[in-house]
Amino acid sequence: MYDLLLKNAWVVDPLNSVNGVADVAIQEGKIAKVQRDIQEEAKEVIDFTGKTLQPGIIDSHVHLGTMWGSPFGPRMLAMNGVTTCLDMAGPLDDILDNVPEYGVGINMAILQFASPPFTFKNSTPSQQEMIDLIDKSLADGALGVKLLGGHYPLDPEVSALLIRTALERRAYVAWHAGTTKNGSNINGMIEAVKMADGYPMHLAHINAYCRGAIHEAMEETKIAIDLLKANPNIFCESYVSPKNGTRLTCNPDGTIQSKVTGNCLRAFGFTEDADGVRKALLARKAFAVYDAGGYSDLMTGEEALKLWEAAKTNVGGSFNINPPLPRIALAQAKRDDGAFVVDAISTDGGCIPRNVILSQGLSLVKLDILSLSEFAQKTSLNPARMLRLENKGHLSVGADADITVYDLATQTPVASFVDGKKILFNGELVSKGATVICTEHGKDAIEARGMKAIVVDPGKQIERITAL
Numbered sequence: 001m002y003d004l005l006l007k008n009a010w011v012v013d014p015l016n017s018v019n020g021v022a023d024v025a026i027q028e029g030k031i032a033k034v035q036r037d038i039q040e041e042a043k044e045v046i047d048f049t050g051k052t053l054q055p056g057i058i059d060s061h062v063h064l065g066t067m068w069g070s071p072f073g074p075r076m077l078a079m080n081g082v083t084t085c086l087d088m089a090g091p092l093d094d095i096l097d098n099v100p101e102y103g104v105g106i107n108m109a110i111l112q113f114a115s116p117p118f119t120f121k122n123s124t125p126s127q128q129e130m131i132d133l134i135d136k137s138l139a140d141g142a143l144g145v146k147l148l149g150g151h152y153p154l155d156p157e158v159s160a161l162l163i164r165t166a167l168e169r170r171a172y173v174a175w176h177a178g179t180t181k182n183g184s185n186i187n188g189m190i191e192a193v194k195m196a197d198g199y200p201m202h203l204a205h206i207n208a209y210c211r212g213a214i215h216e217a218m219e220e221t222k223i224a225i226d227l228l229k230a231n232p233n234i235f236c237e238s239y240v241s242p243k244n245g246t247r248l249t250c251n252p253d254g255t256i257q258s259k260v261t262g263n264c265l266r267a268f269g270f271t272e273d274a275d276g277v278r279k280a281l282l283a284r285k286a287f288a289v290y291d292a293g294g295y296s297d298l299m300t301g302e303e304a305l306k307l308w309e310a311a312k313t314n315v316g317g318s319f320n321i322n323p324p325l326p327r328i329a330l331a332q333a334k335r336d337d338g339a340f341v342v343d344a345i346s347t348d349g350g351c352i353p354r355n356v357i358l359s360q361g362l363s364l365v366k367l368d369i370l371s372l373s374e375f376a377q378k379t380s381l382n383p384a385r386m387l388r389l390e391n392k393g394h395l396s397v398g399a400d401a402d403i404t405v406y407d408l409a410t411q412t413p414v415a416s417f418v419d420g421k422k423i424l425f426n427g428e429l430v431s432k433g434a435t436v437i438c439t440e441h442g443k444d445a446i447e448a449r450g451m452k453a454i455v456v457d458p459g460k461q462i463e464r465i466t467a468l
Contacts, residue, residue: 002027004420005042009053009405014373014468015381015394024053026401029419034395048405051414054376055393056083056402057357058383060237060343061204062350063088063245064095064108069289069316070296071098073350074434078104078423079295080355081404081413084437086387087350088174088204089113092142096436096449105423105431107402107454109387109438111174112137114145114162115152123154123180130165137171141442141449143387144172144458149192150184150208151176151246151258160195167199170439170459172387174202177209184260185213186220193231200233200462202386206342207238210326213263221326225333228341235386235462237346238330240360241322243298245352248288248308248317250274264319274313281305289316289352296353316352331378332369338467344383345375362411372408373468380404381465387437388456 004026011022023038062085064073084107156179166173177192178184189209210220249257254274256262262272268285270276280286287298333341349355364370384393401420416424435452446453
């Protein structure tokens with residue numbers, strides 16, 4: 001007798017070439033069988049006739065730290081069908097401390113930010129400072145580190161040294177392109193790829209470098225695609241929302257703390273200072289993140305200005321800065337061998353309210369930009385490979401029973417499961433806690449917090465999935 005039997009859904013599993021109506025049987029948290037009309041009995045049977053079922057959605061770029069908006073990121077992800085996520089900034093302790101209250105049963109990997117003025121004192125930390133940060137982060141349960149270069153840049157040579165140092169210590173390394181020399185734009189991306197020097201690295205949200213800051217947006221997109229084709233050591237994702245995420249924080253002298261916020265203000269014709277933020281909010285070009293009661297949302301106009309002023313400018317923010325055509329081109333571009341140029345679809349969401357993998361990502365399927373199988377590949381199989389999660393991203397017998405079920409017509413989630421346990425069901429979140437994806441160095445720290453740890457080796461080589 002199976003523990004759980006999911007019947008009559010349209011099952012999509014690109015690794016195993018499954019794309020049709022089938023049943024999925026689950027036993028002890030693992031996939032036990034996938035085939036049409038399974039007759040064996042199960043303790044629980046759920047009929048998903050008319051719905052689509054795929055391996056659990058993995059969002060490979062989110063933010064769960066309260067400094068980016070709220071502690072509600074896990075809830076907001078799970079309500080949108082996500083079963084696993086990669087947090088791209090931390091702070092690590094902040095996220096882990098919030099799991100007992102705000103965890104909803106999803107898997108999370110966390111990258112500690114390696115950026116001034118937070119985890120480094122300035123833009124030129126010594127290698128020993130880098131080693132200290134990396135080692136402590138891994139020991140505390142982080143999967144690796146992320147350079148927040150677009151927001152809080154390091155010097156170019158320091159960025160390159162940090163990448164090498166982290167990789168030598170078998171940490172996962174990601175970079176929001178940008179240094180003190182080049183910003184979060186196509187020049188910053190070119191610089192980041194050069195600084196990676198052939199080493200494996202996760203380059204964050206490729207669409208963020210194709211906003212028309214240096215050249216026309218589609219010209220920048222072509223440059224980005226060609227650059228990625230020529231540098232297969234770079235793994236990456238892009239998101240499909242027009243909204244970005246940043247902070248609206250200003251320094252005491254009125255200057256903007258985040259370079260990305262400055263870029264957005266400049267793009268919309270505002271000054272790069274507190275007065276520019278004020279005018280952008282009133283013009284409804286800038287948005288502030290606020291607590292809407294158990295989840296984050298965005299506000300703009302006079303109400304947002306009052307929030308921003310009451311918080312002494314220290315709030316998360318967003319701008320509708322991403323043009324549509326680059327987002328589409330980056331989602332579908334392929335290499336000569338059939339592998340995707342941009343490996344995954346992400347959201348850069350979490351506690352930032354743009355968790356739109358289903359609500360907007362499935363539009364790519366309806367527009368015939370991606371097939372349903374390709375959508376599953378970019379939202380589950382590929383990001384699982386990026387995170388070295390060999391037992392996730394597919395429905396092979398013995399794989400982890402992480403599953404997302406959704407309504408293709410409405411592009412909304414119906415249910416999700418992690419290790420065969422319900423996370424989202426009937427519109428309600430029904431689980432607690434979290435499983436943390438970490439290295440061997442952090443396993444004890446995670447378990448000491450009462451959480452389950454999945455140990456992976458970020459130093460393991462990744463092989464891309466070619467045409468399926």
